[in-house]
Amino acid sequence: MFGNMKKSKNAAVKKPDFQKGLTAFDAEDYATAVAHWLPLAERGNNEAQYRMGQLYARGLGVVRDFGDAAYWFRKAAEQGNPDAQFSLALCYANGEGAQQDSALPVRWYKTVAKANPVAADANLALLYPNGLGVGQDIAQAVHWYSQAAERGHAEAQHHMGLLHAFGQGVPQDHGVAAGWYRKAAEQGNAAAQHALASLYANGHGVERDMEQAIAWYERAAGQGFVNAQLALAVIFEHGTGVPADPARAADCYRQAAEQGHAVAQVNLGLLYARGHGVPQDYRETLKWCRLSADKGNVNAQFNLGLIHANGLAGQVDHAEAAVWYRKAAMQGNVGAQVNLGLMLAHGWGGRPELVEGIDWLRKAAAQGHTGAMINMAMLYAAADKANNPTQAYVWYIMAAAASQPGPDREGLEAKAHELGNRLSSEERHKAQVLMEEWKKDPKRVAMA
Structure with a gap:
């Protein structure tokens, strides 16, 4: 005690x-x-x-x-x-x-x-x-x-800014918030410097001014305030209000990444993958994405899956790719759900797990992923795979409906029409029921 x-x-x-x-x-x-x-x-x-x-x-x-x-x-x-x-x-x-x-x-x-x-x-x-x-x-x-x-208590001034910015206990007023943030920021409070910079970057309560935003972000970043380091990195990577500067972006990402910021780690890794601001080096991509993925960052987990599946930093390793795709897929990452589904359905790196593979594709389809719908249609249409013409018909129609007008959509409609001609009236009715249930609540049907 x-x-x-x-x-x-x-x-x-x-x-x-x-x-x-x-x-x-x-x-x-x-x-x-x-x-x-x-x-x-x-x-x-x-x-x-x-x-x-x-x-x-x-x-x-x-x-x-x-x-x-x-x-x-x-x-x-x-x-x-x-x-x-x-x-x-x-x-x-x-x-x-x-x-x-x-x-x-x-x-x-x-x-x-x-x-x-x-x-x-x-x-x-x-x-x-x-x-x-x-x-x-x-x-x-x-x-x-x-x-x-x-x-003159700097932390209290910062909190007064927060209260006015979010309207807690006082009317929401970003202009008043900016005044309090400035008082704390001028005393060297890094959190207030970051908050004031964000108001300037977004034009909330003050005129939008990227020069002022960058100046305050830099003061906070210089004190090791990790979110300010990340904000500067994003600004310089994408050229938001200033010319893009990949090298400076990489430097800011590195500062935040070395403090353990998961988003900065994966973003730095992706700069290495593209060779923007740093030499292209997939080993560095692997290192930084792994650090981020271990913290649960879904984007990093998905990219680790890509690296191992394509052998970008060494040998192709489908088993390791599946581990990271699964982690990302379980967090709802649609790309990971599609890639994991295809790996399992086709047995890339092991024996096929068709049922589980289709299940992951179905989850991706529930998020509107047209490619997942097309791949399910193909798996159900293949004689050596799921072989279910009714389901194949359903998914070709669903994929066509989710596609933009043009040759691709017309091709999907043609395949659906061809399959439909082979179905009995009972099978057509069943297909119609399946589509209606899906349209009402795709996520519930996907989880069933």
């Missing part, structure tokens, strides 16, 4: 000293920090009150209790301590105290309270003298964020 604290030879102190408490805190001697700060907090020292709030919020040297944390934050906040005001605002914004709902004393209280409310309340007061925390109250959060922000 106690925080990780190093043993102190003598936690009691004769004369409390804030600086000595700070030295003890830095040395992870939290008991001594409490011994110095608590008496000062009780005497009204707002910095000690704020520090006691931190200790209770983190459970360092004391039992973790958001109620006590909020109590001390409020004491300091009411004296104008901006750090305490910001922390108290966070308590109200997040409804701190909810994390204690699973704690043993709280579970005990909820059980005993039903039988003996008076005794339960008395015991609860001993366990948590200042309550279980504070409930979520966005109005109170806005109040305390505002107090701290007006006193």
Whole structure:
């Protein structure tokens, strides 16, 4: 129940000293920090009150209790301590105290309270003298964020920007948000610099100005703010408002990728695949896509499937390709569903798994993939594959309906017509029922 604290030879102190408490805190001697700060907090020292709030919020040297944390934050906040005001605002914004709902004393209280409310309340007061925390109250959060922000607290200014940008507790107003972001950004707050840059990039609350956007993104990126690094990379890759600069894009992607950003990793890998801004090198593509795919990035998983299926970074390896296609397909990637379906249906790299292959093609068809529909039609039409003329007829018609007018569509319609002439009236009726069911809810039918 106690925080990780190093043993102190003598936690009691004769004369409390804030600086000595700070030295003890830095040395992870939290008991001594409490011994110095608590008496000062009780005497009204707002910095000690704020520090006691931190200790209770983190459970360092004391039992973790958001109620006590909020109590001390409020004491300091009411004296104008901006750090305490910001922390108290966070308590109200997040409804701190909810994390204690699973704690043993709280579970005990909820059980005993039903039988003996008076005794339960008395015991609860001993366990948590200042309550279980504070409930979520966005109005109170806005109040305390505002107090701290007006006193120049950069994080509070950033949060005020967020509240106005998303209309939480205040009317949505991107112009006001930009003002708060700017105040925090000028103090070096990287998150606010990124947010302000995004407003300039999109023209929200300010005139669209890519020069300003890039300038603020660069300031945030220079502090290692990964989303700003990614934003700059995308701007320079696609030439959004500036001339495209693949080399600079690659550099920005690399900065973010080296911090573990999954999107930056796969995008850097794809630059290597195309040889844009970097030498073409599929081994680098494989490396960066693998790092991203291991984090669950579906685009990276699909591209790993392509690399292994086509032997772009070594030997063709259908088994490894199937592993990554399957991961992406299970996340709904339509290209992976088609490629995995075809691999299984045709037995590329192993024996055919026709039923599962068609199942993946059906899932892709449910997302409107015309190629999946055509391939199912061909598999059902082939005598050595699924061999089901009714299903083949259905999928040629469905593929034709999903195609643009032209020779390809006419070819699909001709195949459907040819198959239809061979079907009995009963088979035609069955085909019509199948198509109607599919049109009503393709995803449900695909999953059946």
